[in-house]
Structures are given as structure tokens and as C-alpha cells.
Amino acid sequence: MDNNAPIEKTKLQNVKKIIIVASGKGGVGKSTVAAGIAMNLASEGYSTGLLDADVYGPSLPLLFNLKDKRPLVVDKEGKSYLVPFVSYGIKLMSIGFLVDTKQPLVWRGPKASSGISQLITDTLWGDLDFLIIDTPPGTGDIHLTLLQNFESDGVIFVTTPQNMAMDDVEKAISMYKNEVIGIPVIGVVENMSWFTPKEHPTEKYYLFGKGGGEKISNDFNIPLLAQIPVNETIGINCDSGKMNELMLDVQVYDAFKKITDSII
Numbered sequence: 001m002d003n004n005a006p007i008e009k010t011k012l013q014n015v016k017k018i019i020i021v022a023s024g025k026g027g028v029g030k031s032t033v034a035a036g037i038a039m040n041l042a043s044e045g046y047s048t049g050l051l052d053a054d055v056y057g058p059s060l061p062l063l064f065n066l067k068d069k070r071p072l073v074v075d076k077e078g079k080s081y082l083v084p085f086v087s088y089g090i091k092l093m094s095i096g097f098l099v100d101t102k103q104p105l106v107w108r109g110p111k112a113s114s115g116i117s118q119l120i121t122d123t124l125w126g127d128l129d130f131l132i133i134d135t136p137p138g139t140g141d142i143h144l145t146l147l148q149n150f151e152s153d154g155v156i157f158v159t160t161p162q163n164m165a166m167d168d169v170e171k172a173i174s175m176y177k178n179e180v181i182g183i184p185v186i187g188v189v190e191n192m193s194w195f196t197p198k199e200h201p202t203e204k205y206y207l208f209g210k211g212g213g214e215k216i217s218n219d220f221n222i223p224l225l226a227q228i229p230v231n232e233t234i235g236i237n238c239d240s241g242k243m244n245e246l247m248l249d250v251q252v253y254d255a256f257k258k259i260t261d262s263i264i
Contacts, residue, residue, distance in 0.1 A: 009151045012120070015049070015128045019186070019263060020146060020155040024172030025165040026137035029191040030158040031059035033228070033259075034134035035243055036252075037156070040260040042089035043247075046129040049084065049091040051120060053146070054136040055112045058096030064088075065241025071097050074124070081124045088244055093123045113145040120150065130263070137168075139175045147181040154186040156225065156259070161190060161212035173220050186262060187223035188216050189255075192230045196251065204229070225262050226255040 012018065021034040031054070038050040052060035061067045064087045071093070072083040084091040095115065125131065133152075136142050146152060155176045159169040169188070176182050190213025194204040217224035229251050237245045247253045 010121070010149055011151045012125070012131070015125060015131050017129065017154075017263075018131045018133060018150065018152040020133045020135055020152050020176075020183070021158060022135045022143065022155055022172050022176065023137055023158045023165075024139065024168035024170070025159070026057075028158050028160045028165050028169075029228075030137070031063065031134050032234075032238055032246075033156075033158045033189055033191055034132050035060070035063050036246060036256045037259055037263070038090045038130075038132045039088055039243055039247065040253075040256045041130050041132075041263070044260065044264070046264075047127055048089070049093070049125050049128045049131040051123075051131060051133045052092075052094030052096060053116050053119075053133050053142055055095045055115060055142065056136060058094045060092055060094040060134070061096040063238055063241060063243055064092060066092070066097070069097060076124070079122075081122055082119075083124055091125060091128070093119060095119060110141070113141045116142055116145055117149060139172050143172075143175065144181070147176070147178075147183065152183045154184045154263070156186050156263075157188045157216075158191055159188060159212055159216060160192045161206070161209040163209070163212070166212045166216060169216060170219070173216070173222070177220075185220070185222050187225040188213055188220075189225050189259060190214075190227045193227035194229050196229045196231050198231050198233055198249075201251070223262065226258040228252060228255040 021030055023030040038048050042048045052058045066085055073080050084093045157169050159165045192208055195207050196204055213224045
């Protein structure tokens, strides 16, 4: 990449703010965090969209109980556009709505990047206060496409307390803070910070270690936005597409409230 070459980024019409959610490591609950952020923003009265940019492992159809659903396609000014689904007041779009999720998506990097760009620009988002983009793990082509091609307003990183997760998120933070293509880092969210049994809400068990999010916050001088606990019902709610029930847990709701307050 030529560091001296100017980069022209697309500003999405009618979308005020684009917030990227990234992790570096898979399996840290990034998609759940992105969905929770979108739900909380929508509940605060903000017009919110959620784009699932993980072309190889889309989670949004499962999280919102929309598996095997296909979006409506409409013509507008001689061009075809996708109509996003709406759930809990959030406009939703995912590559998972367009392909057979039971089959692997065999796309090389350039095709994946082109596909995500089309998904962003060819969806009828309407007027949005926030578009939340859930990215795939790592620091590959999708991330570069978003950073180089679109005007984004900030990124939130998700990690668990484990050293293995922290190693990868540190690489992702360094990429997003690149002075040529980087964007502002809003902060880091530590997910699965501790396990709290539903019947004993005051108890905490640190199953995956402790202090990972705080270490990243200190090392990179970025805010630790929230620590999200895990309990036995969170996985069930996500797998059954009942994202609304996720927020019934007071600790989980409070954590997402802190994140969205930081975004706002």
C-alpha cells in the first residue's frame, strides 16, 4: 500500500454514524455484543441498522430467528436493492439471508470484499442514526475494505479475559489505529468476564481468567467500556433467536447501557 496515496472513502447517504465491532479472535461473542449494542440503541429511540459482515460465518440470522429467510428485492431508479428485515426496531442485513447457510461460502478475498461492499450500498437502509457493522474475526480483506472504502466513525473491540483472545485483539487494535487507514477506537468490551448463576446473581466465577480487558485498556490507552458476564441462559437465548430476553438480566443490560452511552 502506498502510504502517500490519498484514500477516497464513500459516505453513506442518510447514515449518520457507522460503528464497527471487531475482535481479532473468533468465539469471543462479538456478534452477540454487536446485536446487543444495536438493540440498546434502538431501545433508546435511535434509528439503527445492523450489518453482518462475516461472510464465512454469519450469525445474525440465528440471533434474530431469521434462518432461511430471504429479503425482498425492489427496483429503484433502474437498480435493484435489498429491503432489510426489521426486528426489535433494528434494520437487519446479512450475507446469510442470500446464501444457503448449510453450505460453505467458497469466496476468495476480492469476491468477499466486493460482496460486502454491495451489501452495504445496495441495501435500502433509509435514514439511520447508527449502522453497526459486525465484522469477521482477524484482520483480513473485509476489514481493509471497510477501512479503505467507507467513512466509519469508530470501532469497538471485543475480547474475553483469556491471553489467547487478547493476543489477537491487540493485533486488530494496531491495524485499526493505523495512521493511514485507521479510525477512532471507542474502546474495548470484555465479554464472558465472569460466570454468574441465574439463581445466585451476586456470585462471580472467573472461568476464563481475570483482568484481560483492563490490561488492553492500559496498554493501548483506550477505555474499558464494560464487562459483560455470562450465565446459563445467554447461550439459550441467542441460539433460539430471543435477543430481547438477553436484556432481562440486569448485569447484562447495565453493561450494554454503558457501551451505548459511550457511543452516543
